[in-house]
Amino acid sequence: MGNDLENQTEELIKQTAKMLFFTKGHINAKTQEIADEAGVNRALIHYYFRSRDILFEQVLQEELDHTKHYMHRIFTSKDPFKEKVSQFLNTLIDRMIDYPYLENFMVAEIMKDPNKIKQFHAFNEGVKLKDIIEADLKEEIVAGRLKPIKIEHFMANLMGMSAYPMIAKPIMQSIFGFDEIAYKKFLIERKRVIYKSIFDEDLPS
Amino acid sequence: MGNDLENQTEELIKQTAKMLFFTKGHINAKTQEIADEAGVNRALIHYYFRSRDILFEQVLQEELDHTKHYMHRIFTSKDPFKEKVSQFLNTLIDRMIDYPYLENFMVAEIMKDPNKIKQFHAFNEGVKLKDIIEADLKEEIVAGRLKPIKIEHFMANLMGMSAYPMIAKPIMQSIFGFDEIAYKKFLIERKRVIYKSIFDEDLPS
DNA sequence: AATATGTTTAACAAATTTGTCAATACAAAC
DNA sequence: GTTTGTATTGACAAATTTGTTAAACATATT
Known part of the structure; x- marks a missing residue:
């Protein structure tokens, strides 16, 4: 059947x-x-x-849900903050290798219908992820493991450094003459570079 | 007539x-x-x-040329590197306040026709901007004013931290509850935050 | 004023794309 | 082997969007 x-x-x-x-x-x-x-x-x-629209909505929603879940899982764990960030970088960048344009699409969709934005709250799931990360940040700053920075700037830095190379993949590939292999290698490298840029120390292997 | x-x-x-x-x-x-x-x-x-296509091409090309010119002007000047970066941040972010989705469009266009990428070389204008910036970088690193970093990672960090908040504007606005005024303020703040993240020192007023 | 040149308009045609439907194929259940 | 329900197909209709044209309009030139 x-x-x-x-x-x-x-x-x-x-x-x-x-x-x-x-x-x-x-x-x-x-x-x-x-x-x-x-x-x-x-x-x-x-x-x-x-309809085509419903198909589109559905596959986008599936991927958004996926994003929601892994972000929530990572940031609500009991791991140290640096470990959380490390896991986030790993997951996000691996994911972007599969779906380079997902980020672009989320934005394009919201542009069409700004009401739709509620679905995009990877940050609203019971306890607000924003608040959890914010608390983590404060703790790190007080403990002197991180220079003072506001949550919105911290996230903009983290997401920007991670997502931009994917969003602008064709541009960067062209400028720096990367083929697919080299670009993938470049993306993997970025996990360490971003970690270092944020915490000013090397990512433990 | x-x-x-x-x-x-x-x-x-x-x-x-x-x-x-x-x-x-x-x-x-x-x-x-x-x-x-x-x-x-x-x-x-x-x-x-x-045709609609020609209109689209034409306005996009105009803005690309604009981008080309200011990047070339800034990075070929005789100013110190940090001053160049500061000017770049100023120009890019101000520009993104006017045209938040320009970056998105460049990418979307290239996706349609990957051959079109040649037009997008804000980096090819006589002397290659990539080489100029790379030389500057080496100098800064040797002089100890900058931690060792490869040009492609440096640019990915710089562009990512600058452009992402624009590309993902609706997402960030929603997560952090910014209205238009607050978001503009946030973008202006980013100039200093990014400068500090890159050079580990405050942007001179 | 008559003419020429460039601009604007509404109506029309063509092309593209989505959505519907009735007919058919297929597989499992009886 | 017939029945039943679902899956698949091609043909068709509707909607949307782009592109064309001929005529109206405006303005400057002779």
């Missing part, structure tokens, strides 16, 4: 859409392109998702 | 398009919306620019 292993075709369409949207960055991929890439009839997209 | 003060209507259409594209972030603004916003007949867009 067709619902064996997580409906095959439906899942295939979603994975293909994610690849086109978030990996290749084809923000305006037409239903025909998605269907072709997935090797299915275009009408199936409407059969499973009713 | 009719070319008095830089053709009024043509200029109006371009300014309106830039506002919709780069300030408001309506990446898919239709010709009708542009015409309505400018208060002109839609056919005039085709009269002056032949």
Whole structure:
């Protein structure tokens, strides 16, 4: 009765859409392109998702939920703050290697409909992540392990240094002449560089 | 004949398009919306620019040229490196207040047609900016005014910390509860925060 | 005033893209 | 093998968006 292993075709369409949207960055991929890439009839997209918009919403939401969960898991753990940041860098950068354009899309979506922003609160899940990180920050600063900095600047620095090389990947690749291999290596390196820039000490291996 | 003060209507259409594209972030603004916003007949867009694509290319190219020029001017000057960075931060951040989504668009454009990347070399203008900055960096490092860092990481840090808060403006606004005024203040603050993060000393007033 | 030149307009045509539907294929259950 | 429910297909309709054109309008030149 067709619902064996997580409906095959439906899942295939979603994975293909994610690849086109978030990996290749084809923000305006037409239903025909998605269907072709997935090797299915275009009408199936409407059969499973009713409309292109709903498909888009759904795959974006799935990835947002994913982001929410890992951020919450990392920052609510009992690990030391530096360990949290290290894990965050690892997860975020690995993830961006898979979906370089996800960040771009979140922004593009919010631009279309600013009300939609509530869904994007990776920061609202019971206890506010913002408050947790803020408390951590204060503790580090008081203990002298971190120079005084406001939470919003700390996060802007951390996210910016991490996400920008992905968002602007083609630009940086061109400027510095990186091929895919070199760029991936560059991204991995960034984990250590960012850690060092923030804490002024080397990331423990 | 009719070319008095830089053709009024043509200029109006371009300014309106830039506002919709780069300030408001309506990446898919239709010709009708542009015409309505400018208060002109839609056919005039085709009269002056032949097609929506050409209009888009043209306004984007204008802004890219602008970026090219100020970056080249700042980094080829004889000022000390720290002064260059300070000026760069000032110019970039002020500019991003006007055109928050310009960065996003450059990337989106390149995604569509990766060949187009040559136009985006704010870094190729006679002498390569990359080489100039790289030389400056080495000098600073040797003189002990800067911790050792590779050019690509230095630029990723600098651009990321500067550009990200603009690219992800709606997200950060929502997380930290900034209204427009507060966000602008936050952006201005960032000049000092970034300078301090990079050079580990306060930006001279 | 007549003419020429450039600008603007509304109506139309073409192209693109999304969404719907009835017919068909397929697989499991009876 | 027939029934039943779901999956898939191609053809079609609707909607959206871009691009074209001929005529109206304005302004300057002769």
